Amino acid sequence: MITLYDYELSGNCYKVRLALNILKVPFTARPMDFHPAREHKSDWFLKLNPLGQLPVIDDDGLVLREAQAILVYLASRYDSSGHWYPRHDAAALGRISQWLGFAQELTATAGAARLHDTLFLDVDIGKCRAGAHTLLRILDEHLWFAEQAGEKWLCGADRPSIADLACFPYVMLSEEGGISRLPYPAIRRWGDRVKRLPGFIPMPGIFPAAAA
Amino acid sequence: MNRWFAVSACGEVPHGQVAQSQLLGQELVLWRSAAGALNAWENRCPHRGVRLTLGACVGEELRCQYHAWRFASGSGQCTHIPSHPHQKPAGTIRPQVFPVFEDGTFAWVNLTREAVSPQRPAAGIDTALRSIFARAPVAAVRQVLLRGYADQSVGLVDEFTLDATEYALRFMLQPVTEGQTIIHARLQGEVTAAKRMTVLRHHNVLMSAVRDHAEAAA
């Protein structure tokens, strides 16, 4: 049984919770006192992840940090359909990794803006917001042209990949950091499609889609 | 002011979707019912003021995210208050509804409540280009467009037509707020399937350049 070291309001932890639910992998969440006690910086946790960050999973002794790395592992190990991380398609893996990198940039900009506005993180808020808008503009343009070509997901035609799960949370939580998504209609439609995936679960700040 | 403004290509708001928009500072919720009716309302629930864009379309109604009050497509009338499920809500409970019409390719909104949809000639088969959001006032955008869009210039106003090879290109400017504008554009005349993506990408590059110039000047 996988143990997930978790924080309810973390977008990165939510990426893992989302993947676990969609892939129907059973797990136990160990809620960490991220705020205000900063349990993720305590000595016992630093032994698990010296970076002192969440999420971390422990799958029967295999300990992994980094949300994107965990998504790669979960999809490779537990996805029988093979579409979340198609290991035998080099071009697809290249594209997915590209967008996993993009997801990291979203965390550093939109994610940081959100932590600044809610939990007092000390960052250059103007720079974070401007950086987030640059990324969202690129994402919106990519998704708009993908739609025109009949594609619904970040990296391919008819099936989503872990790239979609990795980019979704901090995009959809952007307003909590003062970043409006009014200029990005293609992102809105893509977000709705992610919300309608079987096994989708919400998190505080992301509302589920209405029943179809 | 009794004026119609393009706010969205029709295809940008599919059935059952709720979108955020803004015109001359007025926040709007643009949503399309399951049956296809497009609505443009003030983006504010009359109950506790929560933005209706957080809500969801449920059939022919828009449901507010806070207390799940439901409002009917078309009239905006409140149809259901879950905390009092057996009572019929008073007929006066509704957000402000703005006139909206679709010309086959674009949706237009007027902020004057009594406005009557204009009789527009059938637009024929038009292609909507990708709309571009600019952090610049509408005057700055207009100026850049007039100075030259791929080195072709035309006459004035917020809608104008450029003749280019096989098709005519028409721009419609949406003043979002004093410092923000959305540039909408349509190709009048058919674009063949083979050329479609090339044409869309071509104009996306040009219109993005218009945005960059307008933002730099602002």
Added chain:
Amino acid sequence: MNTSPPVEPVLWDDWHPVGEMVQLQRTAVLHTMLLGVPLTLTLAADGSVTATGAPHGSPVPLPHVQIRYGLVWLCLGTPAREIVDFPETRESDRVVCTGGSVAVAVSGLRAVENFLDLGHLAFVHAGYLGEEPHTEICAYKVEPLADGGILATQCRVYQPRPSPMESQGFDVDYIYAVRRPYIVVLFKANPVEKERMDMIALLAQPVTEERCVAHVLMAYPPHNVDVASLRWFQQLIFGQDRPILENQLPKRLPLDPRAEISVRADSSSAHYRRWLSAVGVRYGAVPVAAA
């Protein structure tokens, strides 16, 4: 220098929470703001807290600072009374902790009113504090409190997961007490100890008229309870409320009953708004327009 306070005395001469001790103990210095006045809180080696701020021009040490309930409290004027008392925190077997303070871009009065609201529980907190089809809110009682504020009783809601300890649903009795304009306490029936109630208090720090920090104080009877789980649940619930609060327009709480539409389920909200007008609160509100 005799300057009249920039903010009405009912707020200026009262105590407000301005920081969570767990956070201050880590950073030693906290920069914050109260009623528009920038403040700096400093933790001394002996564990005491000093505050400096500029309520009337240049920064001065602020004399009225106290630590209570794991929070730093400040009064910018002359305290007209004591810090709000929470006797439950003195019951020796209760688990008492702060919940993790969160900044919200809305007036603290809107945050208090949201805390009182029952109609949203089945939707915003679906699966926890309420659930369809149990959406009907039956009539409840609202009355004034002897030393100011309002009390709402006989509120009852079906809750599938009322607290972190419960995995079963049941009908929960709620009592709310608005103790100050920006402070409200909730008492929830405890499933194990029928005579005792879980206590959760929302203490909103009015940063500006349109921004607040939501501080939370909890005191639970001891069964099956640990601090990490209480904080997890509280932050989950508040995390669900926050995007609603930040998308309310106007950001200040309208006190005129004609400004927004109320139904019978909004009884505590109607009483709360009337009481705020009666005691002269304007900061963070849109006051009733003069006739």
